[in-house]
Amino acid sequence: MSNDAMLVIDKLGKNFGGVTVVEDVSFTVPRGGRTALIGPNGAGKTTTFNLISGVVPLDQGTIHLDGRRIDQLPARKRIGVGLSRSFQNIRLMPHLSVVENVMLGQHSQIEGIGGLFAPIGLMRNHPARHVAIEKLGDAGVDVDPDGPVSGLPYGTRKRIEVVRALMSRPRLLILDEPAAGLNPRETAELSDFLKNATADGLTLLVVEHDMAFVHGLCDHTVVLNFGRLIYDGLTQGVQADPAVREAYLGARSVPTSGAGRVA
Template sequence: MLALDGLSKHFGGVRAVDGLDLEVRQGEIFGLIGPNGSGKSTTVNLICGVFPVTTGEIRFEGRNITRAPPHVCLAAGIARTFQNIRLFGHLSVWQNLWVAQNAMADRKASGFLNRWFGGSARARQEVEALLEFAGVAAKADDLAGNLSFGEQRRLELARALAAKPSLLLLDEPAAGMNVEEVGQLRERLAKLRDDGMTILLVEHVMELVMGVTDRIAVLNFGQKIAEGTPEEIQNDPLVREAYLGAPQSAGGGNA
């Protein structure tokens, strides 16, 4: 579904992502892990068009989207959440979902007037359903910036879903969550997959990654050092070395 082919991103002399090959298949949860600074978030930013690609190619559902700007990537069916929450803090919870749904979901079904000025009854029903999904229906008219941290995370996930994507990029969705919240997130993601969603999950919280993903790729210094099922990754010596440092070279392996 999503294929990265020799993808590279250089910031000056720093090779944040260096010749990355990756394939995410339809209907799976694919984990992307690695030490800090290994290029995970950069990869997400390249896929959804925030950073221009230095070299390499990104194909999504057979289409080349290497140079596509963010709103075109979204229209193609890629939505995302952010490592540091980026809600529209001064819009209401309801408006956060409404505006995100706007851009593409209604484009074919309705004309200019509806897209810019109103919203069909169906569109409003979908917003209500997303409010329920995120568990914030009671706070629909509150400003998004006034929600609790956990609620903001859930709302951001719902906002990404509002555009009806076929691929969801999640950048550290469990950061700052307690054990109980991670458990709930795990159930939510599993349910999304059961409903047919494909997810690329960038995450540090290992209980989430190991518990919910189908396959995992490990990055270090912008390169893929391992790929496989959660069990294979847990037993991979290269991965242990990248995370813990090789026994013979103290202090190495961390970027």
């Protein structure tokens, strides 16, 4: 196993009710790099993220994070060893404020009783609150941190989720369609924010349909189709690859170098 690998996926497999949705998938995410995981709708991208983060158990294969085998660990322990994620569908707590939602991501960093109560506003001066507000600013989320998260525009809530995922100070951050629903300006801001966030060694694995976003952010791309890996290489080679072109043609869409969804 290479010392330069942050995440090593080996022969990953998953069946749902006898239907294979991830089959013999192996790839490596280089340490400190930004890797994209793309593929047509239903290709198995979110399932792969669920297997990596431990949201669903795998049927075959192994997963190593920074040299440590993690595929048998419960999801919360994977956070403890440096993994953090966002979800394709927004999972914020609507009755909590913006900053409280972000502080929820820091729960593994806050010790004892403080950790229990900090996110629900009982510790207004806890250092985690200041970190959360600072990171919201870094991400260009210009809203009242004490205001309710519900009612905020979709693109703003998506970015709040990304900020929350960063609060556990992960070594590997996996984001499932973080740019979906963002306008072009928000997408560009998110891309810059993620470049800054990864400048000091954080490793990123991102599922995204927006190929302009992928090209701007990730030099390494892996492609899934019907649960199988069909490409692993430079992002700039993706669109010319015959197997990738065929996969997207089969999905009645072609990856383009312009903005917009691939599939």
